[in-house]
Amino acid sequence: MRQRVVQVALTAVLVALALLAVPLALAIRSSLYAGQRDALERAALSAAVRVSPDYTAGDPVELPAPHPGERIGLYDPRLGLREGTGPSTGDPAVRRALGAVVARTGTGGELVVAVPVSHAEQVIGVVRAASPVSAVRGRILLGWGALAGACALALAVAVLVARRQARALAAPLEHLSRHCRAVTAGDLGARAAPSSIAEVDQVARTHNEMLHGLTELLCHERDFTANASHQLRTPLTGLQLALEAGLAKDDAGLRPVLREALDTSRRLHRTVEEVLRLARAHGLHRPPVPDRPVRRLLREAEEHWHGPLARDGRRLVCAARDVPEEALVPGAPVAEILGVLLDNARVHGRGTVRLTVRDLGDALALDVADEGTVAGDGTRLFERGHTGGTGSGIGLALARDLALSLDGRLSLARPAHTTFTLLVPLGPAG
Structure with a gap:
């Protein structure tokens, strides 16, 4: 529960950061490039106003001192460098500026801005200002680093808040789970405490x-x-x-x-x-202690049920296959289960009734079979209240509950030639 709450919160924060940080990073990059070009344009314009129309006749030109990393040069209409620093021959930006427009380009690892110098409605020269792209990239990386730091800080704060909220949300559910386990263990007086949710x-x-x-x-x-x-x-x-x-x-x-x-x-x-x-x-796992030899139990069942079946003209055959004399089972509950099964065979079955005990090693299988047939869904026979005749539908349900209380199992093994099988854990000798 806590991990899921933290995961959901972190996923939401990461999505929000991605939606905000990526556009902001692009905006920082675009803003720094635009700011550098604007600075170059201002420097070129400042130099252009200082150019005298007679510079072509040899009049000296005093260009302003460039900022660190910048280069400013004056070019004549024949693309020759007359003053300052830059390439000896004007580049495409200078050619475009001779057309009386401000040219902004990025070539050769530089940002270049070329500003025309006009006199009497004619372009008499071009001032070219340039700076390396690497300087702008360094500032971009610094801006992105600051943005990444802010995102990391936001993520850390989100983790702390998410963990605190996860504890606040999970604590009442964990208390409710502990309360349910206490009830399962038998403490029916336990009650769930209120919370803030x-x-x-x-x-x-x-x-x-x-x-x-x-x-x-x-x-x-x-x-x-x-x-x-x-x-x-x-x-x-x-x-x-x-x-x-x-x-x-x-x-x-x-x-x-x-x-x-x-x-x-x-x-x-x-x-x-x-x-x-x-x-x-009910609710307590305390199986009864094996206290009666299974062969003795078999004899008692035969003595009791031989007469009622004989009066109906039917036989009862009891047999024990390789069952040791000292094999013990819980006498009272097993006798009750056999009584239910034998009575069920007498009332609803037909023909000879066979009670057979088989040794399965660590358990005994007691089979009660007759020559009848179970119609319909055999699993419903053990539902309380379900009956195929005039009975109350309690006997087989009671027998199943008794089998479960022994850590055993009662099931319908075969619907045709109806056979019920009771599995009982085998008790130690003595």
Whole structure:
């Protein structure tokens, strides 16, 4: 930001200097040449008034003393030098002056001005004044040097002013950037401070208002999640205690039903805990610790989902390909994801359901496949609220969020013979 402001300011200054300095340099050159010719013309006129009409008869001529570097000479109508200094024979400027005009030329490295001397309406001679061009060029170079110095001074002042303005403009934006980074890091109480720039202050106020609204919304959602989880955990705990008490009684007919109800309540309890963990983890990168062997997780999934699929006349096939016994994954979230995928295959899929675990070295791939087909855009399956049937469209979105919280990934691998693949980083043994 600061460099761009300085670059823009310097570009504007350089363009302005170029537009002003180039014409001014040409004007200095033209003015000095014109001034030197005017000086030569004045010197020639001053000498011409001193020439007597009888100089051709031998009357002496007293020409004024020339300035340093100048030469003044008197020429007769036959172009011969009669007095002063100059070429022995008149040059083209002298020839032109014999025509009763003032001649100005530049030849042979000299500036030349020739003034006619008239008597009785006749030209009786020519006074020629000349000076070297190098003297004028020296003054031109001095003038250009002074102009370059002024431009350099203006450029230096522009750099200082541009840097100061760049700091003044960039400081509020840099503060706003630091504030945004603090919010990203989790400090929702950070607010952008006002500055002296109205446009930046407007952005800061809008940002603060947006952040305030988002903070309020997030607090309401977190409070709702915490309240709902708390209110669900209490009756679930009571239900589990009641079911455990029923199992303690000697009633062989009710024991299988009570055990299944107890297992279901425990899974519901784990689901509530996992949803609460996911809600608390938003904005914080804290993946859960791998704590359950993947083969054990596979057996638990098979035990739970074999019955529901069998009642629908469908098979469940579970397999682990070269997966070590000690391979660990976060048990609760992975179990929830597999539950969503297997339930999705039971409700929306067809044919045999296959749950396969593959070892990828530093990660595990868990594939849930059936013999159905996904119609339409498969990427929309993970959008919250999108459903192809009578569901709520939350299950796959929740499974994707749980996968991201594990530093993993959930994707639709194949739409035909529908296959979902969950990639989970592999935890260390033990």
